[in-house]
Amino acid sequence: MADLTTYFFGIKSPNPFWLASAPPTDKEYNVVRAFKAGWGGVVWKTLGDGDPVVNVNGPRYGAIHGKDRQLLGLNNIELITDRPLEVNLREIKQVKRDWPDRALVVSLMVPCEEQNWIDILKAVEDTEADGVELNFGCPHGMSERGMGSAVGQVPEYIEMVTRWVKKHSRMPCIVKLTPNITDIRKPAQAAKAGGADAVSLINTINSIVSVDLDAMSPAPMVDGKGAHGGYCGPAVKPIALNMVAEIARDPETHGLPISGIGGVTTWRDAAEFMALGAGSVQVCTAAMTYGFKVVEDMIEGLSDWMDEKGYTSVDQVVGRAVPNASDWQHLNLNYIAKAKIDQDLCIQCGRCHIACEDTSHQAITNMVDGARKFEVIDEECVGCNLCVNVCPVENCITMEQMAPGTVDPRTNKVVEEKYANWTTHPNNPMAVPEAAE
Amino acid sequence: MTQTKAGPDIAAGRLPQEAYAENFSDLHPLLEPHEAQVEADRCYFCYDAPCMQACPTSIDIPQFIRQISTGNPTGSAKTIFDQNILGGMCARVCPTETLCEQVCVREVAEGKPVQIGQLQRYATDHYMAENETQPYQRAASTGKKIAVVGAGPAGLACAHRLAMHGHDVTLFDAREKAGGLNEFGIASYKSVDNFAAREVEFVLSIGGIDLKTGTRLGDNLNLADLRASYDAVFLGIGLGGVNALGLNDEDKGGSLDAVDYIANLRQAHDLGKLPVGRRVVVIGGGMTAVDIAVQTKLLGADDVTIAYRRGQDRMNASEYEQHLAQTNGVKIMTWAQPKALVAANGSVTGIELERTQDQDGSLTGTGETVTLEADMVFKAIGQTLVDTDLGGALTLEKGRIVVDADRKTSLDDVWAGGDCVAGGEDLTVAAVEDGKIAAEAINAALSA
Numbered sequence: 001m002a003d004l005t006t007y008f009f010g011i012k013s014p015n016p017f018w019l020a021s022a023p024p025t026d027k028e029y030n031v032v033r034a035f036k037a038g039w040g041g042v043v044w045k046t047l048g049d050g051d052p053v054v055n056v057n058g059p060r061y062g063a064i065h066g067k068d069r070q071l072l073g074l075n076n077i078e079l080i081t082d083r084p085l086e087v088n089l090r091e092i093k094q095v096k097r098d099w100p101d102r103a104l105v106v107s108l109m110v111p112c113e114e115q116n117w118i119d120i121l122k123a124v125e126d127t128e129a130d131g132v133e134l135n136f137g138c139p140h141g142m143s144e145r146g147m148g149s150a151v152g153q154v155p156e157y158i159e160m161v162t163r164w165v166k167k168h169s170r171m172p173c174i175v176k177l178t179p180n181i182t183d184i185r186k187p188a189q190a191a192k193a194g195g196a197d198a199v200s201l202i203n204t205i206n207s208i209v210s211v212d213l214d215a216m217s218p219a220p221m222v223d224g225k226g227a228h229g230g231y232c233g234p235a236v237k238p239i240a241l242n243m244v245a246e247i248a249r250d251p252e253t254h255g256l257p258i259s260g261i262g263g264v265t266t267w268r269d270a271a272e273f274m275a276l277g278a279g280s281v282q283v284c285t286a287a288m289t290y291g292f293k294v295v296e297d298m299i300e301g302l303s304d305w306m307d308e309k310g311y312t313s314v315d316q317v318v319g320r321a322v323p324n325a326s327d328w329q330h331l332n333l334n335y336i337a338k339a340k341i342d343q344d345l346c347i348q349c350g351r352c353h354i355a356c357e358d359t360s361h362q363a364i365t366n367m368v369d370g371a372r373k374f375e376v377i378d379e380e381c382v383g384c385n386l387c388v389n390v391c392p393v394e395n396c397i398t399m400e401q402m403a404p405g406t407v408d409p410r411t412n413k414v415v416e417e418k419y420a421n422w423t424t425h426p427n428n429p430m431a432v433p434e435a436a437e
Numbered sequence: 438m439t440q441t442k443a444g445p446d447i448a449a450g451r452l453p454q455e456a457y458a459e460n461f462s463d464l465h466p467l468l469e470p471h472e473a474q475v476e477a478d479r480c481y482f483c484y485d486a487p488c489m490q491a492c493p494t495s496i497d498i499p500q501f502i503r504q505i506s507t508g509n510p511t512g513s514a515k516t517i518f519d520q521n522i523l524g525g526m527c528a529r530v531c532p533t534e535t536l537c538e539q540v541c542v543r544e545v546a547e548g549k550p551v552q553i554g555q556l557q558r559y560a561t562d563h564y565m566a567e568n569e570t571q572p573y574q575r576a577a578s579t580g581k582k583i584a585v586v587g588a589g590p591a592g593l594a595c596a597h598r599l600a601m602h603g604h605d606v607t608l609f610d611a612r613e614k615a616g617g618l619n620e621f622g623i624a625s626y627k628s629v630d631n632f633a634a635r636e637v638e639f640v641l642s643i644g645g646i647d648l649k650t651g652t653r654l655g656d657n658l659n660l661a662d663l664r665a666s667y668d669a670v671f672l673g674i675g676l677g678g679v680n681a682l683g684l685n686d687e688d689k690g691g692s693l694d695a696v697d698y699i700a701n702l703r704q705a706h707d708l709g710k711l712p713v714g715r716r717v718v719v720i721g722g723g724m725t726a727v728d729i730a731v732q733t734k735l736l737g738a739d740d741v742t743i744a745y746r747r748g749q750d751r752m753n754a755s756e757y758e759q760h761l762a763q764t765n766g767v768k769i770m771t772w773a774q775p776k777a778l779v780a781a782n783g784s785v786t787g788i789e790l791e792r793t794q795d796q797d798g799s800l801t802g803t804g805e806t807v808t809l810e811a812d813m814v815f816k817a818i819g820q821t822l823v824d825t826d827l828g829g830a831l832t833l834e835k836g837r838i839v840v841d842a843d844r845k846t847s848l849d850d851v852w853a854g855g856d857c858v859a860g861g862e863d864l865t866v867a868a869v870e871d872g873k874i875a876a877e878a879i880n881a882a883l884s885a
Contacts, residue, residue: 067478067506069471347546350484366485392481393546 002306003313004299006040006103008280009197009257011130011172013040013103016270016314017298020261020282021045021107021133021176024292026081028091032098037292038299041103043174043200043282046080046135047088049110049120053079053141059220062209064235071289073235075209077220077227079141080109085123093127103280105174109135109147112157114164121169131172134165134196136187137203139180139230149203152178155190162194174259177201177243179236184243185250192256199247200259200282202240204230233285237263241276245325248277265294267301274314275321329422336408336415337383337399339363339376345396348372352387352397360386379409445691445784445812446715451737457708460735464626464761465529465555473559477506480551481542488537488553493862493870494521498537502556514564515572517557521873522597523590525565525636526619527866528558529627532724534757536866565635570642576603578645581883584609584667586654589617590865591673591855593640594872595879599671600645602880607667608646611653615641617675618856619865621700624728626735655826664850669879672827672838672846672853673872676820682720682775687816690784695719695729695817702732714812717741718788720775721817723753729815730767741767742809746774746793746800776806778814787811822857834859843878844871852879 004015018041019025019034026045034042055078064073081088096104106129110116124132136158138148151157158175165173175191177184179202188199206228208218218226240262247253260278264270265286273281286294311317341352341364353374356364363380364387365373376387388397402408404417424431452460468476480502488498497516504513517524533539533554541550564572581604585596588610596606614620619633641648652658654674663670679694681687691714705711713736719726722745734741743762745752749771752759762769772793779787792805822836832839832847837859840846844854854871856863861871 068475347542348483348487349481349542350486351481354484372485372487 002303002311004040004303004306006280006314008103008259009172011041011103011105012101013280014101015040015295015299016274016280016302017295018042018103018105018259018280018282019287020284021135022284022288023078024284024287026083028095031091031095031104034287034292034295035095035099035102038295039102039292041105041130041280043105043107043133044088044092044129046107046109046138047085047120047124048080048108048147049085049116052082052084055079055082056222058222062220062229063233064209071233071285073207073209073231074233074285074288075207075220075229075231076204077140077229080107080135080138085120089123089127092124092129096128096130103131104129105131105133107133107135107176109138109142111145111147112151112161114168117161117164118168121165121171125169125171129171131174131197132165132169133174133176133200134161135176135203136161137176137178137201139178139204139206140228149178149180152176152187152203153181155186158187158190159194162191162196166195172197174198174200176203176261178203179239179243179262180206184246185253188247188250188253188256192253196256198257198259198279199253200261201247202236202243202262204232205236205239207231232262233289234263234265237265237269241272244273244278245276245322248319248322249325267298267305270298270302271305271317272321274317275319276325277319277322279314279318331421332419333422333425334404334416334418334420336402338378338381338402339383339385339387339397340400341374341376341387341397342395343373343375345393346374347393347396348374349392350374351390351392355386355390360384381410445786447691447712447812448715449712450709451713451715452709454709457736461625461629461708461732463629464624465558467562468552468555468559473505473510473556476552476556477502479543480506483542487540487542488551491536491540492520493536493864493866494527494873495870496520496524496557498553498557501560502551502553505556505560510560510563511567513560517561518564518572521866521869522571522594522640523619523636523865523869524557525561525639526590526623526628526633527869528554528561529632530619530623531866532755532757532864535755565639571597571639573597573601573643575600575643575645578605579603579883581605581668582607582666583669583671583879583883584663585671585673586658586663587611587617587673587675587855587857588615588637588648588650589673589675589855589868590619591868591872591875592617592671593637594869595671595673595852595854595876596646596872597640597643598873598876599879600643602876604645604668604880604883606646608641608648609652609654609658610648610650611656611677613650615648615650617673621703622696622725622728623703623865624699624732625703626732653826655823655828660828660830660851664848668850668883670851671872671875671879672851672857673855673868674822674826674853675856677823677826678821679816680819680821682778682816682818684775684778686778686780686785689778689780691811691813692778692785693813693815695721695725695815696820698815699725699729699732702736708736711736713738715739716809716811717813717815718809718811719743719815719817720788721745721815721819722747722751723817723819724755724758726752726815726817727754727758727762727767729817730762731765733813733815734765734767738813742770743767744770744773744775744788744790744809746772747795748772773807774800774802776802779808785811785814788814820856837861840871842874844875845878 006016021043060078136152142148143150175196260273261282353364353366501513501516538550544550616633773790776791777789787810792803852875855868
């Protein structure tokens with residue numbers, strides 16, 4: 001059985017599944033339940049200094065649901081912990097003492113004054129927690145006070161605060177990044193420059209989940225008004241994967257440990273984050289939807305998959321897909337594929353036809369010899385994959401590569417074996433003579 | 438089974454009072470909103486959808502299901518009513534398993550079609566609960582007068598569409614209550630809570646339709662007078678006669694027409710007062726046979742048998758209906774045809790059946806017989822058009838009125854639809870389509 005033990009730049013946990021800093025990690029009670037359920041680590045809900053923050057007492061969450069109430073996306077307007085600092089610190093210390101084999105990282109957010117950071121770091125060090133995570137991501141409430149994503153959106157601030165943290169503490173430091181920024185590589189570079197040991201991402205995305213059309217207010221609605229919140233859950237996973245990959249691929253940050261966050265719901269999601277460079281993953285929405293038990297199959301599923309693939313440790317998975325995460329300009333323009341419909345699997349719903357006919361390339365029939373039949377017209381098919389995506393039957397439509405040497409009936413050109421991309425294409429005014437893969 | 442009681446055992450109140458309500462409750466209760474959402478989401482919104490092709494009234498099924506899915510059940514109902522103003526009843530009685538749901542791509546793919554009938558009911562029930570009247574406005578009055586004879590599904594659909602076009606319609610019906618087979622023929626558990634009557638009211642709410650009940654073609658109404666007084670006539674008169682077995686003792690007590698008994702059952706205020714035999718034999722293999730068999734069983738008959746002269750695969754009742762009969766404890770005896778009624782003291786006591794076989798495509802008796810004891814024998818072997826009611830003015834074929842694609846009869850100013858026309862499917866939904874097509878044809882003819 002694969003060894004899931006995770007060494008995230010020195011923070012050890014029995015598996016890579018951590019609970020993200022959020023309501024599930026706000027109290028000893030919840031965290032102990034999580035550890036009992038099998039979670040490898042937690043990032044304790046963000047501590048602040050001074051008087052505890054105050055949360056709204058109306059709804060704090062809004063959601064996007066599928067038709068059977070599958071929770072696809074969750075949004076929240078909850079702030080950092082609203083419990084007294086001393087209580088949190090006492091509980092953190094106790095939990096770490098009782099669960100020494102689990103990762104316990106403490107999320108922090110205090111004003112951008114060096115002294116505030118010195119003070120809180122000292123208090124956290126006393127708990128013997130494994131490390132700190134700097135919350136530069138929270139997009140609501142705290143950002144209005146110059147913290148959270150207000151810091152995360154300014155790389156100079158990230159670097160400055162990270163530097164303070166490394167200067168005044170021996171603890172490992174993870175910088176949590178906000179996705180509410182144009183280029184995620186910049187804050188990651190800043191974190192690294194400041195001495196961060198790792199980054200974690202993504203924090204939640206600015207969002208309004210819905211509008212109450214009777215009250216004419218964004219939801220969740222607090223006494224007739226709504227504010228934007230932070231979006232998370234399965235819906236944000238693609239955004240998070242891209243941002244993780246961007247950092248993993250960037251020469252300046254390549255190799256910087258990443259804790260992947262954003263819609264991790266299953267072991268497969270976790271494996272995908274890991275393949276794109278995440279050394280651990282953090283989970284929140286899945287736990288908030290189903291409870292802590294979901295970790296059981298995350299552990300089991302990841303382990304079984306690794307066994308099946310012959311991976312014996314998580315290191316062998318982490319970053320494995322990064323070399324294949326490329327840029328458009330480096331994709332092989334000589335690779336030609338055509339959609340193919342398996343007539344035995346086709347249930348004749350016609351969605352491929354209407355999608356192609358109305359919105360794409362008119363490359364799928366609806367009638368052949370007077371009978372309802374959906375077939376790809378190779379002369380028109382550009383291999384776009386839309387039909388594959390709209391088909392309700394898995395594997396009914398596949399993209400088949402055309403063998404080099406054959407003629408593409410759409411262009412009447414011979415399919416070339418040689419790799420060629422946009423950088424050398426004659427239509428590219430900036431073309432160079434020879435393509436590099 | 439030997440009976441100790443002398444004479445036929447026909448009695449009312451076989452069951453505790455509360456059992457009637459339970460037995461005759463809604464066969465398929467209305468979907469809850471969440472159930473409807475989930476079911477609607479199963480629809481693939483097919484291109485040129487097979488279900489729509491299979492619907493005799495061509496309802497845009499993917500569209501109405503999508504409208505349920507988007508939280509617009511009112512729009513969904515309008516999509517249905519656009520093609521079928523009796524969409525509420527059709528949702529209840531259509532044999533969807535042989536129409537839309539049979540060709541649903543999910544039926545083909547996984548044997549589990551989208552529950553189109555149930556979704557249609559969800560939308561139409563929603564509309565009828567939320568709105569006092571049907572959704573259409575009448576066009577400006579044309580001053581044309583049209584007689585629609587028969588207020589069953591064909592007549593109602595025709596009258597509604599004609600009224601929409603601004604014509605003035607007089608809707609005649611032989612009974613004291615409109616609705617036709619919807620009111621008097623459908624099995625009780627398919628149309629609970631007086632739905633048929635509520636739907637008639639809904640259809641008539643468009644205005645411009647003058648309902649005259651108790652007027653019967655051949656009695657106090659004749660076709661020649663109608664043609665003289667109206668600009669056009671539509672006949673949706675159904676089939677007034679019932680096929681007989683052609684055996685001795687058919688006039689004896691306990692030998693009954695299924696359609697009459699069902700009509701009484703549908704109108705009964707207290708099912709506990711309806712006498713039913715302890716042992717019942719039903720002759721026939723269609724929907725009516727299943728309806729009478731199941732309902733007598735639900736009224737407390739001990740032993741109900743449907744006897745059909747061919748194999749189960751040849752029964753006109755759909756497979757679903759056959760299962761419904763069997764799960765309600767009705768026995769289906771195939772390859773058996775009636776040979777003689779057994780009677781004593783003025784009542785039937787049983788029926789002698791002859792075993793049959795298929796010999797090179799023709800049905801023959803084997804000579805072997807079996808006698809079933811019975812307190813009631815129901816005939817459900819089809820209904821007939823009483824052509825004398827028509828005064829011999831119309832061309833008939835196999836005892837039904839011949840119509841063209843526009844549902845026009847051999848007379849230029851007379852149209853017909855529903856069960857009384859030749860080549861029909863004897864389905865509520867087909868009758869609605871006939872009425873709709875005829876109305877459009879009449880409108881076109883009168884506007885020319």
